[in-house]
Amino acid sequence: MTFISRRTATLHNPVARTLIRPLHHHRHTTTPAAAAAAATSTVSQRRLLSSLSSGGNGSKDIIRATALVYSEYGRPTEVLKVLKHTLAPPEDDEVQVQFLAAPINPADINQIEGVYPLKPPMTTHLYSSSSPSSPSPSSSDPPVAVGGNEGVAKVTKVGSKASTHFKVGDWVVMGSAGLGTWRSHGNFSANDLTKVRTVEKMTEGGDSSSLDVVQLATLTVNPCTAYRMLRDFRNLSQGDYVIQNGANSGVGEAVIQLAKPLGVKTINIIRNRPGHEKVAERLTKLGATHILTDDQLGKLETKELVKSWTRGHEVKLAFNCVGGKPTTEMARLL
Numbered sequence: 001m002t003f004i005s006r007r008t009a010t011l012h013n014p015v016a017r018t019l020i021r022p023l024h025h026h027r028h029t030t031t032p033a034a035a036a037a038a039a040t041s042t043v044s045q046r047r048l049l050s051s052l053s054s055g056g057n058g059s060k061d062i063i064r065a066t067a068l069v070y071s072e073y074g075r076p077t078e079v080l081k082v083l084k085h086t087l088a089p090p091e092d093d094e095v096q097v098q099f100l101a102a103p104i105n106p107a108d109i110n111q112i113e114g115v116y117p118l119k120p121p122m123t124t125h126l127y128s129s130s131s132p133s134s135p136s137p138s139s140s141d142p143p144v145a146v147g148g149n150e151g152v153a154k155v156t157k158v159g160s161k162a163s164t165h166f167k168v169g170d171w172v173v174m175g176s177a178g179l180g181t182w183r184s185h186g187n188f189s190a191n192d193l194t195k196v197r198t199v200e201k202m203t204e205g206g207d208s209s210s211l212d213v214v215q216l217a218t219l220t221v222n223p224c225t226a227y228r229m230l231r232d233f234r235n236l237s238q239g240d241y242v243i244q245n246g247a248n249s250g251v252g253e254a255v256i257q258l259a260k261p262l263g264v265k266t267i268n269i270i271r272n273r274p275g276h277e278k279v280a281e282r283l284t285k286l287g288a289t290h291i292l293t294d295d296q297l298g299k300l301e302t303k304e305l306v307k308s309w310t311r312g313h314e315v316k317l318a319f320n321c322v323g324g325k326p327t328t329e330m331a332r333l334l
Contacts, residue, residue, distance in 0.1 A: 074112070096187050121178075126144060148181035172193040222254045230259060248282075256283060
């Protein structure tokens with residue numbers, strides 16, 4: 001048997017189900033109340049996906065962009081600020097994109113707090129402007145980092161060297177962490193982007209993808225984490241069992257959906273609280289094999305029940321995102 005804490009399986013922590021809310025623009029030097037509320041809601045509920053508003057074009061080539069930035073580490077409600085800036089056309093090897101949606105993950109909050117291992121570099125390049133009517137960056141402007149690690153964006157301009165791989169209208173996701181996705185627009189190296197939809201297929205109506213903008217925006221953290229956990233630690237065969245707590249989290253639901261076509265069976269632990277029957281019903285529809293509530297752990301009859309499910313075979317993997325006594329009791333089922 002193998003026991004895995006989800007925090008060690010990826011640089012990102014799991015996030016629960018998400019929803020979209022608009023992120024309103026505020027003045028350059030004011031901490032935005034909407035952004036603060038969004039960050040606070042994410043920490044406490046892990047259920048927020050923020051749809052970033054787009055900046056207006058000042059001219060054909062110069063983009064008026066908006067970014068959610070921080071110049072020091074601390075509480076998101078205290079250090080996050082909205083920065084409005086101009087964005088020049090992309091360099092030859094760059095792609096300019098407009099973000100359609102970007103989630104707020106717990107790891108994003110940890111980055112802002114300065115307690116996460118991966119820290120995006122803080123720079124002053126957002127203050128630079130190619131517009132003659134805009135002021136030059138001041139020596140007093142502090143270096144900033146843009147928040148966010150994942151999101152989905154639409155290509156709006158393509159550098160000459162990047163045009164062999166990307167076209168205006170393509171949809172892309174981030175290929176690396178720490179690039180900063182809480183912004184309306186941005187220029188990125190073509191090597192840091194992964195195409196998820198092509199403009200040709202969307203124009204011709206031939207894109208058969210069933211993923212919506214929310215799912216695409218959250219594609220590179222939770223599903224990838226789930227896939228790595230299922231693939232990297234044990235050689236799982238059809239009929240093998242895995243067990244996980246936090247089964248209705250983003251990673252938990254991805255584990256269920258990825259395990260089903262592999263023929264891997266899942267035992268899923270959720271909290272026994274009001275509405276847990278509906279949670280169990282939803283997970284079953286996603287492909288969950290069996291569901292337990294946390295108050296069933298540690299009971300002899302539960303251990304015998306699991307043995308009957310597995311027909312006496314071992315549970316090969318356990319995925320943990322909870323910790324404490326419930327995790328100890330889950331480990332005893334291996």
